[in-house]
Structure formats: C-alpha cells, structure tokens
Amino acid sequence: xTGASVADFASVFAxxxxxxxxxxxxxxxxxxxxxxxxxPVTWPTMPFFEVDQxxxxxxxxxxxxxxxxxxxxxxxxxxxxSDPTGSGLISPPRVLIQGDAEAPEDLxxxxxxxxxxxxxxxxxxxxxxxxxxxxxxxxRHLADWYCWRVxxxxxxxxxxxxxxxxxxxxxxxxxx
Amino acid sequence: xxxxxxxxxELRHYRSAVIAARDADGYPLSARCVPPVADEAAGTxxxxxxxxxxxxxxxxxxxxxxxxxxxxSLRSFGARGSLERTPDGWRFRPTTFVPxxxxxxxxxxxFLAGRRRARRYLASRGLVPPPVPWDRINAIKHDMAxxxxxxxxxxxxxx
Numbered sequence: 001x002t003g004a005s006v007a008d009f010a011s012v013f014a015x016x017x018x019x020x021x022x023x024x025x026x027x028x029x030x031x032x033x034x035x036x037x038x039x040p041v042t043w044p045t046m047p048f049f050e051v052d053q054x055x056x057x058x059x060x061x062x063x064x065x066x067x068x069x070x071x072x073x074x075x076x077x078x079x080x081x082s083d084p085t086g087s088g089l090i091s092p093p094r095v096l097i098q099g100d101a102e103a104p105e106d107l108x109x110x111x112x113x114x115x116x117x118x119x120x121x122x123x124x125x126x127x128x129x130x131x132x133x134x135x136x137x138x139x140r141h142l143a144d145w146y147c148w149r150v151x152x153x154x155x156x157x158x159x160x161x162x163x164x165x166x167x168x169x170x171x172x173x174x175x176x
Numbered sequence: 177x178x179x180x181x182x183x184x185x186e187l188r189h190y191r192s193a194v195i196a197a198r199d200a201d202g203y204p205l206s207a208r209c210v211p212p213v214a215d216e217a218a219g220t221x222x223x224x225x226x227x228x229x230x231x232x233x234x235x236x237x238x239x240x241x242x243x244x245x246x247x248x249s250l251r252s253f254g255a256r257g258s259l260e261r262t263p264d265g266w267r268f269r270p271t272t273f274v275p276x277x278x279x280x281x282x283x284x285x286x287f288l289a290g291r292r293r294a295r296r297y298l299a300s301r302g303l304v305p306p307p308v309p310w311d312r313i314n315a316i317k318h319d320m321a322x323x324x325x326x327x328x329x330x331x332x333x334x335x
Contacts, residue, residue, distance in 0.1 A: 030196070127246060
C-alpha cells in the first residue's frame, strides 16, 4: 500500500533499490498525459505506488480533472521523477516511467484507499494542516470541490533510470 | 506579449525545466534539462538533450515548477508548442503560455476556476458529489499534528 518499503517497488519490478527509493521518497513527479491533438500536457502531481496492484494511484480534484479527461481519450502517460527537493535523497537516479493509465468516471470516496493518502499528504505538506484548520466551519463547503476526486491508475510498462540523475551517461531500462 | 516572450520572462525564475514530447511508440517522453536558451529572432528555445533519449519531433510541452522542502512555495508554468530537430540540436517553439502556480493571486484564480470547473464537470456527467467527511479529515489532521509534536519533542529531548 502507500507506506511501501524501499524494496517494494524495486522488488516488484526488479529494479535497483535506489530506483524504489526515488518512487517512495520524491514529493512529486511530472505526469504527462496526451491532449486530444496529441500534445503532451505535463504538470507536477503526487503519485502513490500500490504494491499489491503493481500500479500507481493518482488522485485529482474534479476541478482539475483535465489529466483524467485526457487519459480517458488516450491512456498513454509518462511519469518523470526528476526533482528530489524534500526527498532526503542525495544524488538519486532520475527515473522515467511510461505506462498505461485509466481514469474511471466514478468519484472517489474517503475510504480505506484515500485515508492513507490523506495522511501522507499532510505528512509531506505540513502546511496543509494549517490551511485545513484555517477554513472556518461555515465556509468549508467552498472547498468541497477540492475533495471531490477522481482516481487515476497507472500501470508501468517501461521503467528507465539514469544513475546520479545524469542523462548524458548511459541509462538503464526494464520493459514490462 | 507573445508565448515566447512570456516563457522567456518566466524561465528566469527556474534552475531547470522539463521538456515533454513523444517517443516512436507515441508515448509521452520527458526529461529535465537546464533552462532552454531563447533565440528571440527565431521564436525558439534551444535545448540540451542527449541523443539516447529517443525524442520524436512534434507536439511538445515545456514545464517549469518549484516547491520547497515542505512541498510549499509552489510556483509553475507550462507552455504548449513543438519540439523541432535542427542540425544544431533540439529546439522548442512555444505557441501558448499556460500560467500555473505562483503567489496568492494565482492561488485565488486556481481556487475560483477549480470550483467553476468542478460544477461543470459534475453537471455534464449528472454526478452527485458525496458529502465531504470534514470531521474525518479533521481527525486525521489532529492525529498527524499530534504525531508531529511527539516527534519534535523526542528530537528536542534527544538533542
């Protein structure tokens, strides 16, 4: 689940532990989806690797759902882990995961799937604790839209990584 | 101000950029690189990319984003355009500048636009949103805050 150990992603896909650490520790990745005209559209997002499912889970507010809409049209995506800020890792590899995504229309519920993600979000972005507390009760409905979320699942098909983040040296690859 | 000028203006705030295009299989492919260098006359930005990445010339996107150690101070922008192959290497030609995060004004804009888009998304699909369990979210928040306090206390005692 969300609190995967360093070895989990690495052992599932037979990649080095350093690659697993990147997936676990990085605060964000750059998710690329394909717009209807074929243009990649890339924004940072926070992915969670689900070991049991061998896939990533990304949630998106329905107010920021363009990535999910793109995926319903064309499920080919890429996730680039290239910004180690806040990860605590020193000279981590740069990791690129290409995969196939699905984004069901159903809205997510706050259940056993989303609760650990909410906890991890508060842990990684502590200012969220302050912001949630700053919204007076009678005004919380104004922020409901941010909590109405769709789920995106990404199944990796190709993992590439470059030791020390150096793209100019030869990289490594696992095709799944 | 055209897209190229807007990109050039914003690029000054970043130490790196992410270029995304497609590979031969049609999948998105992206790489972080040093900030591209503007060629104002040509309306393009030159990119330092190794050959082995296997980019294919065509539709592309440029992203710059920043967050601090606590995943805050968010700042970003995107640019839609195309990736071009020239004898000198790769160039990005922006066609549309897409503002992202950066300051209280952009956050307010994002919040208001997000609400509007959320209502439209739900209405167009006939979806009824579930009630947001604010009590549960607050309980998680308090639990996380207490754990953080305990960790901080432990750190002080141990130090």
